[in-house]
Amino acid sequence: MAKRLVLVVLGLGTALAAAVAGFAAIAGGPIMGPSARVLRPAFHGYYDGHKDTYLSTDVSSKAEARSMHVNYSASLGTVKGLPEIYLVQGRAAAGQLAIFGSEPGEKDYSPLWSETILTWKAGATPVVITSDTQINKIEKMGKLTERDAHVVLNCPIIKVGA
Secondary structure, three states: HHHHHHHHHHHHHHHHHHHHHHHHHHHHHOOOOOOOOOOOOOEEEEEEOOOEEEOEEEEEHHHHHHHHEEEEOHHHOOOOOOOEEEEEEEOOOOOEEEEEEEOOOOOOOEEEEEEEEEEEEEOOOOOOOOOOOHHHHHHHHOOEEEEEEEEEEEEOEEOOOO
């Protein structure tokens, strides 16, 4: 009787394992293991006038990695042809956030970003910038400058429309 019970339990265990493996195959991807929840700071940034939510996980600058409390990755700095993330340095309007040059669903979206620094010129009154189109207009008016920081950030957008 005990032997029969052991065989039934082993048979059920095998069937359960096969069902889990079958479900993973149906789900259509490699198995990453069980998921877990972690607490991680999330940020908001603008794209074309609305807010998106993003994470910041890695950066190609050691100094920025230290100040942002994220991972440093030198190899990120070798990636080219990325969309821009615009960050205002110095004076800024209250409520200014990062500005993205793309978002999920756009053909050029990438979680990796080329960091571009925006600086308001002397005498210009900062306004909240919410799109790259607005950046171009303000630059043409001679009120704002931009420069390539030569830094790549890994900041995946996790929610479109905050």
